[in-house]
Amino acid sequence: MFTEPMLRFFAIVMERDGEKVSETLLGTGTVQFISIDALDTKAIDLYHDNAASLTTTSTRLAELRKRIENFLDSAAIVPRIPSTTDPAKIGSCDIPKENRFIDSLAASLQEIREKQRLLQNEILRYEEIKHHIDRYGSDNYSTTIDRNYSYISLKQGMLPSDAEPLLKTQIHTIPLVPVLLGEKDGYRHMLLVFMKRDSSRIESVLSTLGWQDRETGSAYATSNNDTIAAIDEKLDTLRGQQREFQHAGQAVITDRKDILLDTWVRIRVNELLLNVRSAFNRSDRTILFSGWLPSAQRRLIYDSLQKVTAGRCHIEWFAPGAISDLLEEPVKVPVKLNNPKFLAPFQMLVTNFGIPEYGTIDPTPFLVITYLTMFGLMFADIGHGLMVALAGIAGGMLLKDKPTYRKLSALLVWCGGASIITGFLFGSFFGYNIIKPLWFDFHGVVTNNAHSSSKIASIFDILGITVRFGITVISCGLLFNWINLIRKREWFELVFEKGGFLGGWMYWGGIYCGWYMVGHGYNELPSPGTLVVLVVVPAVCLFFKGPIHIIKHHSRFTITSVIQMVMEWVVELLEIFSGYLSNTLSFMRVAGLGIAHVSLMASFFTMAAMMKGDNPSTLQSIGAVLLIIAGNALVIGLEGLSAGIQALRLNYYEFFTKFFLGTGKLFNPVSLRDNII
């Protein structure tokens, strides 16, 4: 329920044990190191901070690691430190050597890319020829288009049959499309298509091979299709080669995957070890370091350090309060939230809002209840919930490597489950009322078809449920605030804060008055005596907030300060009344969205019924079914999103703001499980 209790420790070990100690501390992964500079004692002066000297190495390691990640990412490989890794067995990292390895990898890839570039150039030239033939034609007889604007050349003639292979080898670097027109007397009649700019080179090669020009319009003819087919064939070959190069590029990484991953692990562990060592303050013979850790890990750290240093280690433990007393100022204790793994999606929602202060209530378990209840009430349908849950399961399977998306997928499964449960409560399955509702018939109430014996018979009854729910949530928020303030020993705030005793007194007093009025047909207030006790007394008490504050801080009463106090009192009263009223009524949106959900489905059913008519044809029936499917899809998409957002909004702004400051700082130990990607 609360954030995990923490301890701060100071340890002193022998210099010679430094490496082993850092490996052990990293292996345990439970310490968040902090600087000991704050302790301004002469003894500390004997120690020097070695963080600066390690920074350069650390930066170079980080750069190298990022280079490897860059390559691994191109092959969609996500590196992780294996859980069995022992930092003591990893060994050091030769940064220049590893950089040379990565450089060689980059060079190999660059070499392949250069070959691809040349090939691409050839592809582009053939594509250009094709483009010009498409545009201006190569048909020697029929073309009437003025070819002046084209920059391809056409040449028709005869080549000795045995010279054709020579032609291919001698001009293989020039884009040339030979189209065979026929063969006779040991000669091949051909049409050659090439760029005008390559004419002189091609002419000189042809002259050495015994080429004989023929006038266009001779016995053989060709069409654009023949030429284009020849170009397409060539392009297919070139593109095939390009794909092979692309695969070769990928293979450069995948073939070295194991080496890259091993190197990455070595670099990462060394980086983390440096991180640990940078927290060490060294003298000639000893090392002094300090950090925070969860109280429950105290024994683990003690035993590990004693073991690795063979008892040459002295550790002192301090509770956060003792440290505050020592430093004579409040100390910022890191916060560790201690929730089961299956609540990770909800913890994500909490940390997205802020980190609770140390020692205060962690709202994660309560968020599970409030968020899912709100979502379920707004999106109550067994079928729709099933779809959302299935989407979550699919997302979780597809996005295994992306922690945030995995958590979001898990949240979808939770939300889907909540919808299924409320679907059973209200008896709704894909908008159909085919299951007997366990609680009441939501559809019937909204569409005015509710059973007369039902206790919930109108939309006002539904609104009433959500208002009651809102009052419960806000009351919990106030209660949590009091618990937090008591734990923090902030007595003044406990009484006078908006969410303190007086605020709660006025809130519940107001609720009673409201209930009384509703119960008496909206035309009767509680007795004056009750009103005075419930509203006037706390309001008057609140007026003393200002004077007590002045006395507490040894300030002086002046005319200005008195006027200011009165003004602040009036404003605070207005804030309390209007704020709590709007906070409570805000929960009616839960009913609103639930009603919208039902109304939308009802609309689609009406439209489908209108489409079918009295004697529907097959087509009309199919159309109606399709309409209902589309309507369900739309409702799942739109309403699901709205319900998710509104539930989050209500929790963040109506619930969390009552007790949750979000000013804590998350506990971040140096650990092998440190997720940096």
Place this chain on the structure above:
Amino acid sequence: MISETYTYAEINAKLRARISRVLTEDFFIHLSQSRSLTEMLNSFRNTDYSEIVEIYERTGDLSMVELHLFMLESSLFSDATLRLPGIVLPLARAYAAGYEIENLKNALYLFFDHQIRKRQIDNAVHYLMRKTICCPIPFDAIIASSTYEEVAGHLAGTPYADVVNQYLPEAQSTYSLFPVSSALDRYYYAQLITAARSLEKRDRTIALRLIGIEIDLQNISWIIRFRVFYSMPFERISNYIIPDGYAVKFTSLQEIYHAKPMMANLQTVLRKTYPGIAMLLTAEIDQEQAGPALLEQLLDRIILHEVDRILSGYPFTIGILLAYFILKRHEIRRIRTVLNAGNYSINPERTAKYI
């Protein structure tokens, strides 16, 4: 007020979300430190530019990547997913036409290199964008033309025919395409100004200010380049000055041209005309030898300063749209610069300076 909110509410939300995805300064610093082009390109894998990684892995051709980036940039203004409000469409079209003009200028230069200078253009031809932006232009025919007259003939019926026809004789006589290129730029800015003037008052003021600043910066850039690199007399440069600048008057341009040292005077003029950016004018441009890239960088900072101003101001104006376009254009150009630096193995410190 209500109609402005109605017009820009959706696009404002959409663009602010997109602006939040613009690549950060840290990303570019990290990018410039990459030790190979392959690593540099891999860094884009999880960004909005992942397509360029795929193109490079498929072709190994950085020019294909650059062509893709140019196409991305040119489609910014015609992006159908943005569903631009009707009121801004003429201005968006005028901006988009800028890329068509850029493409036309490239085609004209290819013609000029091939037919007039008799140079090889084989490699460059493949990387010309063939996509139609505003009107169909026969780029291949222009490149394959053998005379200026043929070029003019191919442009008949396009909005650029008159401009090109008017300046082709000068290009022919000076053996340079610059008069045509500069005339096309002036035409582009004139179209932008016309489109901006058709907007409502608040939008008009913002658009004219931004376009005017771009014109100022373009004029300053030309003045410096022509004097430092080509020693062109001011009288000749003055023919190419684009009108309708925002704050830098003709006389200021004259002052910059004649001042010694030129860069120091440029600083004075910029401080006077754009007081808000005085702090951006660091010592680096004090040197007369400040290269064109450094100058471009400085001018870029001025326009980005304007974007910051717009983004922190009243949200429901055309400003958000123009700010988005400028930021994306800047981002794409930075990517191009850094990739080229990687291709030519320019050291990271130098690259970082120019992006």
